Amino acid sequence: MTLIKSISGIRGTIGGxxxxxxxxxxxxxxxxxxxxxxxxxxxxxxxxxxxxxDARISGNMxxxxxxxxxxxxxxxxxxxxxxxxxxxxLAVVLExxxxxxxxxxxxxxxxxxxxxxxxxxxxxxxxxxxKEILEIAENEDFYFSQVDTLGKVIxxxxxxxxxIESILNLSLVDIEAIKAANFRVAIDCVNSVGGIIIPxxxxxxxxxxxxxxxxxxxxxxxxxxxxxxxxxxEISSLMSQAKADVGFVVDPDVDRxxxxxxxxxxxxxxxxxxxxxxxxxxxxxxNTVSNLSxxxxxxxxxxxxxxxxxxxxxGEVNVVAKMKEIGAIIGGEGNGGVIYPESHYxxxxxxxxxxxxTHLAKKKMKVSKLKAIYPSYYISKQKIELTxxxxxxxxxxxxxxxxxxxxxxxxxxxxxxxxxxxxxLRKSNTEPIIRIxxxxxxxxxADGLGQxxxxxxxxxx
Numbered sequence: 001m002t003l004i005k006s007i008s009g010i011r012g013t014i015g016g017x018x019x020x021x022x023x024x025x026x027x028x029x030x031x032x033x034x035x036x037x038x039x040x041x042x043x044x045x046x047x048x049x050x051x052x053x054d055a056r057i058s059g060n061m062x063x064x065x066x067x068x069x070x071x072x073x074x075x076x077x078x079x080x081x082x083x084x085x086x087x088x089x090l091a092v093v094l095e096x097x098x099x100x101x102x103x104x105x106x107x108x109x110x111x112x113x114x115x116x117x118x119x120x121x122x123x124x125x126x127x128x129x130x131k132e133i134l135e136i137a138e139n140e141d142f143y144f145s146q147v148d149t150l151g152k153v154i155x156x157x158x159x160x161x162x163x164i165e166s167i168l169n170l171s172l173v174d175i176e177a178i179k180a181a182n183f184r185v186a187i188d189c190v191n192s193v194g195g196i197i198i199p200x201x202x203x204x205x206x207x208x209x210x211x212x213x214x215x216x217x218x219x220x221x222x223x224x225x226x227x228x229x230x231x232x233x234e235i236s237s238l239m240s241q242a243k244a245d246v247g248f249v250v251d252p253d254v255d256r257x258x259x260x261x262x263x264x265x266x267x268x269x270x271x272x273x274x275x276x277x278x279x280x281x282x283x284x285x286x287n288t289v290s291n292l293s294x295x296x297x298x299x300x301x302x303x304x305x306x307x308x309x310x311x312x313x314x315g316e317v318n319v320v321a322k323m324k325e326i327g328a329i330i331g332g333e334g335n336g337g338v339i340y341p342e343s344h345y346x347x348x349x350x351x352x353x354x355x356x357x358t359h360l361a362k363k364k365m366k367v368s369k370l371k372a373i374y375p376s377y378y379i380s381k382q383k384i385e386l387t388x389x390x391x392x393x394x395x396x397x398x399x400x401x402x403x404x405x406x407x408x409x410x411x412x413x414x415x416x417x418x419x420x421x422x423x424x425l426r427k428s429n430t431e432p433i434i435r436i437x438x439x440x441x442x443x444x445x446a447d448g449l450g451q452x453x454x455x456x457x458x459x460x461x
Contacts, residue, residue, distance in 0.1 A: 005030075005137075007130025008317070011105055011114030014058045022058075022113055027065045031101070032144070033137035034117055035073035037129070038098045044120065046098040047151070048076045050091045052083030052159075053103035054252040055192040055217035058113045062103050066115065067153055070101075074145035079155045082217060084193050084254035085116070086348035087163045092122035093344065094162065104253035107226035110219060123345050124317045160197050164204055167354050170342055172283055174358045179206030181361040186244040186260065188213040188235040190225045192252035194349070201350055205357060211242040227251055227258035227336060229266045236264040246360065246367050250349045256336040257349035259356065261368040269336040270295040274374055276338050276352055277330050279359035281305040286329035289322045291315070292415045293424050293437045294334030297375045313412035314426065320345045334379070379439045380446035384454045386432040390461055395434070396425055398460050399453070423449050 003012035003021055010030050012022030019026070038044060049070050053059040059082075067077050078095050080088060085102050092100040098120050105112035117125050117133070125133070136142060145151070168175065185207050189195035195215030202210050213235055214222045224231040227249045235247050239260055247260030259267035259275075267275070274297045277288055281302065288302045291314045299309040312322035319339065323331045332339045337347035340355070363370055386392065400414045407417040413426035413434075421440035428435065436453055440446040 005134060007127045007134065008124060008315075009114055009116045009130075011108070011112060013111045014113060022062075024065050027062060027115070028069050029137050029140065030115060030133070031066050031069040032073055032142040033133045034099070034101065034115075035070055035075055036136050036142040037133050038075065039073070041098075044098045046096055046120065047074075048078055048095055048097040048154075050078045050080060050088055050095055050097045050100035050118075051103070052080040052085070052088030052091065052100070054084075054105075055082055055195075055219045056105065056110055056113055056252060057219040059103055059219065062113050062115075066101055066103065071151035071153060072144050073142070073151070074149045075151045077151060077153045079153055080159050081155070081157065082193050082196060083159060084163070084197060084350070086255060086344065086346050086350060087159050087197070089118060089122035089346040090163055090166060090344055091156075091159045092118050092120065094159075096120075102253065106253055107251045107256065109225065110221050121345070123320060126317055126321075160200065163197070163350065164201050166343060167201065167350055168204060170340075170351070170354070172280060172342075172358065173354050174361065175205055177361040178357050181245075181357075181364075182209075183207050183246060183357065183361070184209040184211070184242060184244045185357075186211040186213070186235055186238050186242055186247040187215070188232065188247070188249040189215045189217075190223070190227075190250070190252055191216055191218055191221050192225070192254075193217055194250040194252075194254045197254070197350065198248070198250065198353070201353065205354060207357075211238060211244055213238060221252070225252050227256055227269065232258065232260065232266070235260055236266075239264040246357070248349075248353050254349045255347035257338065257352040258336050259367065261371060262366050263368055265368060267367060267371050270334040270377075270379060271297065271371060271374060272336040272352055272356070273330075273332040273334065273338055274298050274301055275359060275370065276340075276355045277301060278374070279355055279362075280330045280340070281307060284329055287326045289319055289326065289328045289331035291319055291333050292409060292412055293379075293426075295377050295379060296422065296439060297377055300375045311409060311415075316347060318412070377439050377441060378443045378446045379437060380443070380450045382436045382438075382447075382450040382454065384434050384436065384457055386434065386461065388432045390432060392427040392432060392434060395457055395460055396427065399425060399456060402456065421445060421449055423453055425453065
């Protein structure tokens with residue numbers, strides 16, 4: 001059994017002895033610490049916390065423990081029950097709540113679950129806030145409410161529709177163009193909450209023909225829930241059978257979006273953000289942000305429109321901070337995460353689907369042809385395992401010095417920008433491993449660059 005505590009929340013496999021898995025004792029301690037953190041904020045006027053969950057099997061059990069703990073700490077709970085991560089984020093803002101908790105292990109298999117914590121803006125907590133909560137939990141520095149000051153539970157199932165309506169009202173969404181295109185759309189919602197909201201969103205956009213895969217939200221994921229090519233063979237086959245124009249695949253909490261071309265080929269998760277940004281920038285030129293491990297294609301497209309591109313450290317909270325710093329009009333991560341501030345500062349596959357369909361309708365071309373207009377890059381993902389005695393930070397510093405003649409970013413590991421390619425080295429927080437991401441125009445060159453760095457590191461060890 002596994003329990004991982006980090007500044008972004010706790011996640012783990014269900015069951016096990018105390019401190020081994022994500023069990024009721026661990027959940028109570030962590031939620032009580034979060035509630036204490038909220039109550040300790042002298043500027044916070046609200047007493048409400050929004051709770052939403054994906055459809056994984058353990059979700060209902062975890063939700064009852066979370067809700068019981070929050071009310072036991074004297075906080076009122078707005079219970080959305082089954083809701084996407086972006087829906088929960090929006091609800092925090094609309095409810096003027098003090099924060100929110102999302103019960104989802106994102107792309108992890110069904111035995112996993114997690115608690116992701118939000119502030120009163122519906123955004124993930126920063127590192128300092130997460131560290132404070134971990135310290136409160138470790139010290140058990142919390143106090144439960146007396147009977148007369150217990151919180152109450154407000155069940156609210158309206159936020160699915162509120163989320164859809166907020167997307168329909170975005171300035172760059174053209175419902176009439178989507179209707180006129182008569183798209184045939186295939187979707188794979190991996191037996192989670194996407195199956196509840198995506199068909200309704202598509203219908204509201206005027207899509208009449210929807211071909212569904214795994215839309216029943218029972219949590220027994222029909223395949224590995226991470227939307228990677230090797231897990232998407234079913235929808236790839238469905239595209240030709242259904243003569244679909246485009247396919248959309250989401251992860252269990254619907255903050256990542258993968259797109260499938262009409263011929264069954266992958267559009268590429270890295271290019272979800274690129275294509276949506278192309279549409280946004282073509283109408284409202286401005287700046288963009290993605291993380292250090294995302295494709296250079298976003299930079300190329302942004303510069304083409306006269307905007308400025310900047311990279312942030314890996315992690316949604318870091319991307320959002322950089323977006324606010326430079327006033328970016330769109331940003332996200334190369335895992336299919338689109339962040340569009342006009343909607344909210346959170347990855348939202350529903351916003352991604354809607355803007356992409358508008359873009360496709362206006363371009364009047366097949367998805368495969370649309371993909372071909374963007375700069376073509378390939379990202380290689382490798383890793384090197386080291387012995388526990390090796391100082392990983394020292395190794396990264398040596399690599400940095402070896403390639404000092406090239407532009408280097410060291411806000412999150414070491415990223416070396418060569419003229420026509422890049423490589424990004426990040427150390428694992430839990431293992432003596434360095435993850436190595438390399439991007440180049442062709443696969444062989446990206447793989448070769450990754451191997452070159454591995455050999456350099458081996459020589460240093």
